Structures are given as structure tokens and as C-alpha cells.
Amino acid sequence: MNRIQQLFDRKRENILSVYFTAGYPALDTTREIIGELQQQGADMIEIGIPFSDPMADGEVIQNAATQALRNGMSLHKLFAQLHDIRSEVDIPLILMGYLNPVMQYGFENFCRSCRETGIDGMIIPDLPFKDYLEKYKAIAEKYDLDVIMLVTPETSEERIRLIDENTGGFIYMVSSAATTGAQQSFDEAKQEYFHRIAAMNLRNPRLIGFGISNRETFDTACRNASGAIIGSQFVKLLAQETPAKAVARLLEMIGKK
Template sequence: MNRIEQLFQQTNNNILSVYFTAGYPNLNDTVPVIQSLEKNGVQLIEIGIPFSDPMADGPVIQASGTQALKNGMSLRLLFEQLSDVRRSVKIPLVLMGYLNPILQFGFEKFCAEAQRCGIDGVIIPDLPFGEYLESYKSVAEKHGLHMIMLITPETSDERIRLIDQNTGGFIYMVSSASVTGAKTAFGDENLQYFKRVNAMNLRNPRLIGFGISNKTTFDAACENASGAIIGSKFVSLLGSEKSLDKAVEKLIKSITNG
């Protein structure tokens, strides 16, 4: 069974998923960051593939991607770094990246390498759902990968149900129609959207991302889904703290103590 499915069978609330950019702050930090996150209780990790034109990302993650590329990060190198990760890491790992570099690498080859490294799922924010169904779904499934799809407040109920029927793992609920970045609290519009989707009784569990940065936003996400995804907050800490462990400890403290 896929590790993502195992996770949601074991627990379906207060799940903490963390995103970071591979090769940031230093080129060889990828696996140490993963190990530190798992050691400190994070239950799922999204490994960001740096890209020169990340349309869904805010300034913090954009800057980390730029630095990672300057450091020399590439998809080929990322798969080399992840080759032995399953010797030390047990929790689900998801690759998150844009379609262009993945297609340049070759989608079939990308899925085969991901499977070889023990990756459980893939998030491609700019992959149109129709193209996924037509050209990518069967390849991903052949390699045991869940293709995680994003929904936003603008996504229709009909499209949400289609996504729910044709994907596995979990659904990534983007909290608002904007780029990534920390928020201090969710407004009524966000909460109404969460409640609307919650009332649909979907087959797949959901995690809420974009804007989770403190106890208030983390708790609000967990009240309306199975858990939350934190990205910009953690990437910012990686860039400012003296050690990886200190960055992870501060992250955990920020969502447990406010």
C-alpha cells in the first residue's frame, strides 16, 4: 500500500505536511532536511523541485528556488540525492514541481526514478486536469504514484468531484486564489470555502495549504480538513536559522504555541 494511504488510515486529523525546496539553503541539505522533519514529528513531506518560473509561488519560495538553482540543483541531482533516502526515512514523500522541467526530463523517466527512490506522490500545479486524465494518469499509476491535484475557492463542485473520482492520496486544498505566502488568520470567505468542500463528503482526505503559518491558521485548517501544509513559513526559517534542526523546532513551536 502507498505510504500516503497508510498515513490517512492511521490518522485522519491534525496531520502536518511540510514543503521545502530541494537544494536550499545549501545544495546537499535535501536529505538532512527530510530527516530532521521526520525526527521532529512531521508526517508528510513535499520536496519542491526548483524552477525558474514558479507561477504559484510567492516571493519566499521563489527566492529559495532561485538560490537552489544557483547552488546547482537539478532533477537529475535530486534523484541522486534521494536514491538512498528510504534507508532512513519512513514517512510519505511527495515531489512538487512544474511541468516544464519534468517534461524536459521525460515524464515516464521521471515517474520511474520517483518510484525507484520511494516517492509516494507528485504535485504538478500547472498540469491541466484534462491533460492529466488523457496523457499522464496511466503512467503515474503504473509507477505507484498518486497524482495530487489542487483545488481553489474558484473550483466548481463538479470539477472537485471529478478530481476526487480520478485521483488518490489526498486533495490539496489551496486556501485562497493567490500565490503561496504566510497569513496570520483566515477570513470568512476562506472558512466558507472550507465548509463547502467539507460538506461534499469526498472520498479522498484533504489537506489545506497556502497561508498556514501559526497556531491560528493551522488549527483552522485542521478543523476543516485532515491537516495542513506549511511551506513559506518553513522555507523562511531555513533561510534565517543557524541550523536545520533549529528551523524545524521553531516551525513546530509556531503551530503549537501560536
């Protein structure tokens, strides 16, 4: 049982997972940001692999990825930075990135490096679910890695149940079909979607992401799932503050401090 499953076994509500882009705002801040997130109370961390064409991401994360690449970040460099990270951090760590860099690295090599550095899972938004089932599921399972799949308001019940049956960790509920980015509140249509998925009684726990930026959106996500994923709002704060202050400010904004 990996750390993601252990987390959900001991905590089923108000989970905070935080995303940041590796290599941003500076090339060498990755470990510092991870350390601060754990120290100040994040439950899980998603480490973004910068890519030149991040199609699911809004302007904030796109700009962060561009800057990270200019800073010299690469997948090889990220794994080097994460070497021995488990001597400092024990909460779940997930790598989130697009298929192109992972395929260039080699999928099995990628899984092997994840295992060696203590990564618990991956989110690859542009990995087709059919390809995952046919080509990659067995390899990921060999290295005890959860492949987290995204569902949106447009995802059919049949597809959601298929994802639930064939993946572990949790289901990433995207709050809307749009790109990432902060929102002030969730409208009635989004909340109806949250209720519809909750009523499906899925095997896997759920986290809601895209648009979580303040106490209202965080609390709404936590009422409708096991917790929330915050990305763009934290990346914005990292551009303005030291990692320690950015984490503290984020927790204050969502009412966890």
C-alpha cells in the same frame, strides 16, 4: 497501497505536511532537512523541485528556487541525493514541481525515478487536469504514484468531484486563489469555502495549504480538513536557522511542541 494512503488510514486529523525547496539553503541540505522533519514529527514531506518561473509561488519560495538553481540543483541531482533515502526515512515523500522540468526529464522516466527512490506522489500545479486524465494518469498508476491535484475557492463542484474520482492520496485545498505565502488568520470567506468543501463528503481526505504560518491558521486548517501543509513559513526559517532549529521553531509556532 503506498505510504500516503497508509498515513491517512491510520491518522485522519492534525496531519502536518511540510514543504521545502530542494537545494536551499545549500545544495547538500536536502537529506538533512528530510531527516529532521521526520525525526521531529512531521507526518509527510513535500520536496520542491526548483524552477525558474514558479507561477503559483510567492516571493519567499520564488527566491528559494532561484537560490537553489544557483546552487546547482537539478532534477537529476535531486534524484541522486534521494538515492537510498528509504534507508533513513519512512514517512510519505512527495515531489512538487512544475511541468517544464518534469517534461524535460521525461514523464515516464520521472515516474520510474520516483519509484526507484521511494517517492510516493507528485504535485504539478500547472498540469492541466484534462491532460492528466488523457496522457499521464495511466503512467503514474503504473508506478503506484499519487498525482495530487489542487482545488481553490473558484474550482467548481463538478471539477472537484471529477478530481476526487480520478486521483488518490489527498486533495490539496488551496486556501485562496493567490500565490503561496504566510497569513495570520483565515477570513470568513475562506472558512465558508472550507465548510463548503467539507460538506461535499469527498472520497479523498483533504489538506489545506497556502498561508499556514501560526497556531491559529494551523488549527483552523485542522478543524476543516485532515491537516495542513506549510511551505513559505518553513522556507523562511531555513534561511535563518540550521535545519534542526528551523523544524523545532516551526513546530513551536504552530503549537505542536
